[in-house]
Amino acid sequence: MSAPRTVLIAGGSGFIGTELAAQLRADGHTVLILVRRPARTATERTWDPEARWIKTAIVDAADAIVNLSGASISRLPWTLPYKREILQSRIQATSTLADAILRAESPPEVFLSGSAVGFYGDRPGELLTESAPVGDGFLAKVADAWERAAAPAAARTRVVTARTGLVVGPGGGALKPLRFLAKAGLAGPLGSGEQIWPWISLYDEAAALRHLLDSSLDGPVNLVGPEPAPAGLVVREFAEQLHRPYWLPAPAWALRAALADAGKDLLLADQNVSAQRLVADGFAFRDATLESALAHAA
Numbered sequence: 001m002s003a004p005r006t007v008l009i010a011g012g013s014g015f016i017g018t019e020l021a022a023q024l025r026a027d028g029h030t031v032l033i034l035v036r037r038p039a040r041t042a043t044e045r046t047w048d049p050e051a052r053w054i055k056t057a058i059v060d061a062a063d064a065i066v067n068l069s070g071a072s073i074s075r076l077p078w079t080l081p082y083k084r085e086i087l088q089s090r091i092q093a094t095s096t097l098a099d100a101i102l103r104a105e106s107p108p109e110v111f112l113s114g115s116a117v118g119f120y121g122d123r124p125g126e127l128l129t130e131s132a133p134v135g136d137g138f139l140a141k142v143a144d145a146w147e148r149a150a151a152p153a154a155a156r157t158r159v160v161t162a163r164t165g166l167v168v169g170p171g172g173g174a175l176k177p178l179r180f181l182a183k184a185g186l187a188g189p190l191g192s193g194e195q196i197w198p199w200i201s202l203y204d205e206a207a208a209l210r211h212l213l214d215s216s217l218d219g220p221v222n223l224v225g226p227e228p229a230p231a232g233l234v235v236r237e238f239a240e241q242l243h244r245p246y247w248l249p250a251p252a253w254a255l256r257a258a259l260a261d262a263g264k265d266l267l268l269a270d271q272n273v274s275a276q277r278l279v280a281d282g283f284a285f286r287d288a289t290l291e292s293a294l295a296h297a298a
Helices: 015-026 056-060 080-103 138-155 175-183 202-213 231-241 252-259 261-267 276-280 290-297
Strands: 006-010 030-035 044-046 064-067 110-116 158-164 166-169 199-201 219-223
Touching: 006 015, 015 030, 015 166, 015 202, 056 080, 064 080, 064 202, 080 110, 080 138, 110 138, 110 202, 138 158, 138 261, 158 202, 166 202, 166 290, 175 231, 199 202, 199 290, 202 219, 202 290, 219 276, 231 290, 252 261
Parallel strands: 006 030, 006 064, 030 044, 064 110, 110 158, 158 219, 166 199
Antiparallel strands: none
């Protein structure tokens, strides 16, 4: 964002939100974080998305709103209650913010709301751009509902839904379960290992969100690295970064049996997702290769 502005972030203490807040502050912007408890600092604002409550004045004071709120999909297993939490936490937060924007006297310039490449489902052999229809599976249904919850705010502001890939960064994100396996010496091919994983580094994820805040793009935008990679290569490279072996295969049937939808949607889905819309808008990746992303994540 070119001029110093006030950015309100839901999910600002999470894996992506923490990095985004740091980058925004480094650029000279004021960052306000929504919290679900009484505010403890001058940069916190209290809300209650489960009750669909937020003070309209909080929204009026923001030049931009970024919504990254939602239960982590990297937490396993996905029990039935946790699947409901994954969905409801996103819908509640997004609807609360969209409704507040509609009520605001001074709506923000942009509402940047999270989404995920899970929107596309398992699509082997396809190049997936933002024009591709919604796919099948649990994560596809979640992402579609998530985006629909943000859509009403378009009546008052520019709405962008960021379809994020597997975020590669230190300590969390997509690598959290892989780090556990690798450190235990259990890394190896997941299913065939040939399914395409659309990854993006944590730094570039936050940098792309910053870019979109100051862009004219609206609607869905894929946030993935320029070179999607086979799952086997991602796991192998990560194991090598940690100086651990890559040898123990996990058959697809075993992953489906053990993890159900999480196995199908997170580990076995084949998604060759294109970042062309983001690149055409002028975004330049710091971590254009998987090697660079993993080196910064080690």
